[in-house]
Amino acid sequence: MKYLQRQEPIASKIKLNSSSSLVIISLFLTIFLVGCGIETEQFIQGYWYRGDVHFMDQWYFDRGSYDHQMGVFDGNTIRSTGGYQVIDYDEDTLTLELVEIGSSFNDERSQIIITVNRDSDTIRIRGKTYERVLP
Numbered sequence: 001m002k003y004l005q006r007q008e009p010i011a012s013k014i015k016l017n018s019s020s021s022l023v024i025i026s027l028f029l030t031i032f033l034v035g036c037g038i039e040t041e042q043f044i045q046g047y048w049y050r051g052d053v054h055f056m057d058q059w060y061f062d063r064g065s066y067d068h069q070m071g072v073f074d075g076n077t078i079r080s081t082g083g084y085q086v087i088d089y090d091e092d093t094l095t096l097e098l099v100e101i102g103s104s105f106n107d108e109r110s111q112i113i114i115t116v117n118r119d120s121d122t123i124r125i126r127g128k129t130y131e132r133v134l135p
């Protein structure tokens with residue numbers, strides 16, 4: 001009759017020093033944070049609006065491009081369109097660098113910080129709250 005030999009767990013055979021452990025922990029942390037950034041960027045995709053009977057302010061984000069329009073309802077509208085790149089992020093905040101292609105503004109590049117609120121389905125940009133119009 002054959003007897004099975006007891007195998008030691010593979011984890012006991014791996015010898016890690018402190019620098020190897022730090023690299024592995026950093027790798028898992030990076031994967032987690034990239035996942036947070038991707039989820040937060042996915043959340044902002046679509047149309048966002050704030051306004052009343054006198055003015056409108058809307059953002060549209062579409063996988064690396066944006067369109068921002070704001071104005072009063074007497075016909076004066078400022079519009080900025082272009083591309084964006086995520087330059088910083090965490091679970092509920094994105095920092096985007098906007099590269100303007102067509103604009104009523106004079107700046108070629110600018111940054112905005114977007115804070116998301118998944119519970120209320122809103123975002124905040126420059127201290128203003130926008131509600132989702134379309135996904």
